[in-house]
Amino acid sequence: MKRRFSREQRLTMIYGILCIVLIIVMLQLWLLIATMNAYLGGDDSIILPAGLASLVCLALNAGLLWYVFRMERQR
């Protein structure tokens, strides 16, 4: 059985999701700056792993957004 959330519950959940998304986006920003610094300094050892880590962060964010959409469909 699919669970339906009240408006208060949905508001609390969206706050939680927004906090997690913000933390991940800040992590990605830090990753981008560090990678750019390494690239300009000629250190190419971290460039691909950092790209993959950023992709994982995007997947997490997209998953959370998908959860928000699914939550709205169940209203």
Place this chain on the structure above:
Amino acid sequence: MKGERDQLTIAPDGAPLEDQPKWRQDFPIDWPQDHYVSRRDFTKFMVLTSLAFTVGQFWIVVQNYLRARRGQLPLLKIADVHQVSVGNAFAFAYPEPHDSCLLLRTGEESFIAFSQKCTHLSCAVVPQPDKGRFYCPCHVGSFDLTTGAPTAGPPRRPLPRITLEVRSGAVYATGVELRMV
């Protein structure tokens, strides 16, 4: 659905709709729903920002791949040895015409060359041999004259070093050495 219905028109002061002024009764604002929608849209925007950061990250991967594919940089004659006197600098471009660099003659037989772009925001650095430094006038940064290492101001990375070769009375640039420290 009584519960949902009751929640539809919550005023900012929390009083029931009947106690609100007439204008609010006619045009009620559903604040919880308004808050929910604004946070949801901000979340969407943040996920879009996340996508932009990932695209930027892979743009660096592609640029790095293209840089690695370019391979060895060309050999370029900078100047004849007698053109540069000891303690003086000579400006040249390497490897591309817009990549300005500086050649310094530090002794009778010793030369050193660095990129002229400051590693902070790419302003042109100025050699100051009397003070033993390259000086960046944009943000008062400075680099050591012999190593190119940052000594003051905002730059954190050293100036890229141009590898040199002296042969047949001329100085040649052979490559660019990017450095982290």
